[in-house]
Amino acid sequence: MIRVLAAITALIVAAPALATQIYNPNTRTWVDYDPRQAARYYQMHGSVPKEFRRQVVRFRTAEKPGTIIIDGDKHFLYLVQEDFTAIRYGIGVGRDGFGWAGIVEVGRKAEWPRWTPPAEMVARDPEAAKWANGMPGGPENPLGARALYLYEDGRDTIYRIHGTHQPWSIGLDISSGCIRMNNDDVIDLYNRVQPGAKVIVLMSGAALYRGV
Amino acid sequence: MRIAVIAAAAALLAACQGQQAAAPPTATVRATTATAPADLQLICASKAAEQYNVSSEQTLPTGSSVLGGGQYEVQLTLAGAPARCVIDDNAEISTLALVG
Incomplete structure (x- = not known):
């Protein structure tokens, strides 16, 4: 528990200008959805806000079914389906300075992947440094x-x-550039997506990944 | 006494009307900066790639904003060249042009 609180505190310190707000029905105001708010909401409701839960939505596009489209500003990932619809999932994205936009593809997939932090993360994050040789x-x-x-x-x-x-x-800008999803959602996505699937990442004002 | 009752009833009615005016939004979360829906941004990108004969792999929305009246402005990069698109909720593009 202490470790969780310490992690949340560290994230608050590192938090950028916040990109998401949540409506407080008691005060009738919009408040910043920061790591503390997010953790409290999850503890009270046992899930993320309804907008970030998996759902089928209208999505008008010429992109092929199976294409992944990431809206980093709104914290949504769309998986294009037939008939101008998409499955929408909630995501967490890169914090200030770590966001990016571009067109890439799914190169490979893995179940219960091993995590090896990149050298720059090892250098700046003592928690990551413990796993410099990889975490099972x-x-x-x-x-x-x-x-x-x-x-x-x-x-x-x-x-x-x-x-x-x-x-x-x-729903937060919290990662080092990766797109994070709840485990149930990423398992659902994993089962629907094939290697080679096109991935379009949209994020206002973010650095463009090579090639675009 | 009668005046006091009428005043209290009027205050209660005003309070109820005030609550109606401040009805909670249907959304529980929102982005601090309003942007165009992702599908409309990509419709702009697709049309721009076609119109300017640029590969769709080198065409990407880089930002967007809400203009009001159901219209959105989308900034694009076309192989490094900036462009601007105005699109509405019905996916109708009214403006598409290179910038600069």
Whole structure:
């Protein structure tokens, strides 16, 4: 518990200008949806706000079914379906300075993936440094139950769509550039997506990944 | 006494009307910055790639905003060249042009 609170506190310190707000029906005001609010909401309701739960929505596009479209501003991931619909999932995205936009593809997939923090994360984060040689897959692993590895021109981008051991964090700008989902959602996505699927990442004002 | 009762009833009625005016929104969360729906942004990108003969792999929305009246402005990059698109809720594009 202390470790969880310490982690939330660290995230609050590192938090950027917040991108999501939640409506407080008691005060009738919109309040910033920060890690503390998110953790409290999840504790009270046992789930994320309804907008971030998996649902089928209208989605007018010429992109092929099976294409993944990520709206980093609104914290949604769309999986394009037939008949101008998509399955919409809630996501967490990169915090300030770690967001990106671009067109990539799913290079490979893994169940209960091993997590090896990149060198720059090892250098800046003592928690990550403990796992410099890799952390085995499992419920405490930050990549969660599944990972979809994002590639560009056959090369690993270092970015992934993955699960999380912090399910309350959906809807936040919180990651180092990866797209995080609740484990149930990432398992659902994993089962529907094939390697080679196109992934379009939209995020206002973010750095463009190579090639675009 | 009668005046007091009438005043109290009027205050109660006003309070009820005030609550109606401040009805809670249907959404429980929102983004702090309003942007165009993702599907409309991509419709702009697709049309721009076609119109300017640029690969769709090099065409991407880079930002968007709400103009009001059901219209949105979408900023695009077309192989590095900036462009602007105005699209409405019905996916009708009224403006599509290179910038600069």
